[in-house]
Amino acid sequence: MKILGSDDHVIVVGAGLAGWRFAEALRREGYLGALSMVGDEPHLPYDRPPLSKQVLSGKWDVERTTLVEAERLAELDIVTHWGTAAVSLDPETASVTLASGRVLEGTFVVVATGTRARRLPFHAADHLHTLRTRDDVVTLRDSLSLLESGATVAIIGGGFIGAEAATALSALGFQPVVLEAAPLPLVAVLGTEVAEWLARLPSDVGVELRVDQSITDVVSAEGGYDVLFADGSRLFAGAVVLGVGAVPNTEWLAGSRVEVMNGVVVNDHLFAREDVAAIGDVARFPWRHGGERGDVRIEHWQTANDHAQALAAMLTRAGSETDVPIMVPYFWSDQYGKKIQMLGHPAPTDQVTRVVGSPDEGKWLALYSRADVVTGLIALNQPRGLMLSRGLLESDVTLAQALATAPWSV
Numbered sequence: 001m002k003i004l005g006s007d008d009h010v011i012v013v014g015a016g017l018a019g020w021r022f023a024e025a026l027r028r029e030g031y032l033g034a035l036s037m038v039g040d041e042p043h044l045p046y047d048r049p050p051l052s053k054q055v056l057s058g059k060w061d062v063e064r065t066t067l068v069e070a071e072r073l074a075e076l077d078i079v080t081h082w083g084t085a086a087v088s089l090d091p092e093t094a095s096v097t098l099a100s101g102r103v104l105e106g107t108f109v110v111v112a113t114g115t116r117a118r119r120l121p122f123h124a125a126d127h128l129h130t131l132r133t134r135d136d137v138v139t140l141r142d143s144l145s146l147l148e149s150g151a152t153v154a155i156i157g158g159g160f161i162g163a164e165a166a167t168a169l170s171a172l173g174f175q176p177v178v179l180e181a182a183p184l185p186l187v188a189v190l191g192t193e194v195a196e197w198l199a200r201l202p203s204d205v206g207v208e209l210r211v212d213q214s215i216t217d218v219v220s221a222e223g224g225y226d227v228l229f230a231d232g233s234r235l236f237a238g239a240v241v242l243g244v245g246a247v248p249n250t251e252w253l254a255g256s257r258v259e260v261m262n263g264v265v266v267n268d269h270l271f272a273r274e275d276v277a278a279i280g281d282v283a284r285f286p287w288r289h290g291g292e293r294g295d296v297r298i299e300h301w302q303t304a305n306d307h308a309q310a311l312a313a314m315l316t317r318a319g320s321e322t323d324v325p326i327m328v329p330y331f332w333s334d335q336y337g338k339k340i341q342m343l344g345h346p347a348p349t350d351q352v353t354r355v356v357g358s359p360d361e362g363k364w365l366a367l368y369s370r371a372d373v374v375t376g377l378i379a380l381n382q383p384r385g386l387m388l389s390r391g392l393l394e395s396d397v398t399l400a401q402a403l404a405t406a407p408w409s410v
């Protein structure tokens with residue numbers, strides 16, 4: 001495995017959390033060679049989680065999401081290319097061609113191009129809002145400023161982004177209506193039992209959730225949009241927000257000898273090729289737990305951060321090539337006035353054992369397990385208990401061992 005030296009030129013493609021945190025960590029680890037960052041957005045690297053929370057609800061100005069200022073990047077001797085996309089990666093050398101036609105000749109490339117919001121082919125597609133970028137949230141807020149207080153805003157998709165958008169819109173005085181295709185939001189991710197507990201949350205704060213929705217089209221109407229349903233009904237909304245998942249940004253890697261399969265396929269060391277690694281939302285990496293091995297792509301803040309730190313350490317510390325970093329997937333979501341947190345990567349069919357609280361109490365903590373091994377932990381408004389239990393996911397722990405030690409109750 002490659003260890004970087006001062007003759008190297010590392011090109012980081014993608015200036016989101018993973019890209020910036022990697023560049024910062026690489027300098028912290030003592031890397032003295034050339035370092036360039038390429039970002040297709042015109043902005044300095046910024047943080048996305050506040051976009052659907054503090055920024056959409058108007059508590060923060062969007063500038064507050066900035067992760068690093070230009071002066072700091074200059075101090076770290078990082079050459080930046082903002083507002084220009086990488087369009088190709090040479091199959092034989094670590095050279096990256098930019099949309100401007102400029103070619104950056106590198107010795108090692110880090111792919112950190114993340115994902116983009118999925119769009120749907122409705123007639124009014126160009127007018128529907130997504131919530132992925134700084135520009136998205138500014139555009140949505142501009143549209144909302146034209147609506148009357150109490151106006152209906154349709155949110156297509158009841159997942160994490162849809163729920164957070166509904167929470168912020170409700171706080172702003174609008175009437176969000178969440179339209180979910182499945183019988184329960186998040187059922188495909190969290191399984192029926194946990195999804196049922198969470199489905200109680202919207203009504204607690206007066207948000208309408210409609211499940212089993214089959215939307216056939218969204219069309220422009222006077223003063224807004226009509227959402228059309230398969231049963232012939234329609235819903236008029238002043239604005240429509242799409243929260244229907246994300247697509248990895250990998251098209252630019254066509255012909256690069258980097259394997260792409262719903263993300264960039266990497267090995268235990270996050271390498272896609274001898275001179276190319278991938279990190280963050282775009283990376284499809286091996287995840288071993290409970291005797292199982294599978295490749296996963298995880299769209300969570302902590303994973304992007306952990307990948308960045310681990311890769312920087314592996315590329316700079318001789319002898320680290322034998323280490324496989326332990327990364328326990330973690331996410332949080334603030335929705336409907338509650339905090340949801342999860343550790344691990346359970347399957348929706350895993351067994352669920354609730355060990356603290358109950359849905360009626362509005363706080364709980366539950367374990368997921370498969371073949372008697374703990375595969376995940378999920379909590380509602382139980383941050384301390386969840387964090388105390390992280391060790392249950394760092395090695396294979398049986399459900400019986402977890403229940404006997406009960407680290408959440410310490």
Ligand SMILES: Cc1cc2nc3c(=O)[nH]c(=O)nc-3n(C[C@H](O)[C@H](O)[C@H](O)COP(=O)(O)OP(=O)(O)OC[C@H]3O[C@@H](n4cnc5c(N)ncnc54)[C@H](O)[C@@H]3O)c2cc1C
Nearest residue numbers: 014016017018040048049085086113114280281299300301
């Ligand atoms: C609204 C919102 C709320 C979220 N809330 C939470 C939360 O509460 N908890 C949680 O765990 N996670 C949350 N996340 C997820 C978290 O933000 C992501 O996991 C994280 O941003 C991933 O970082 P990344 O650097 O891998 O990708 P990204 O942040 O997507 O950054 C990739 C960057 O690369 C750029 N790029 C793409 N293609 C190219 C190219 N060809 N050339 C140059 N640049 C390119 C992109 O435009 C982007 O700027 C949220 C995400 C969003 C959008």
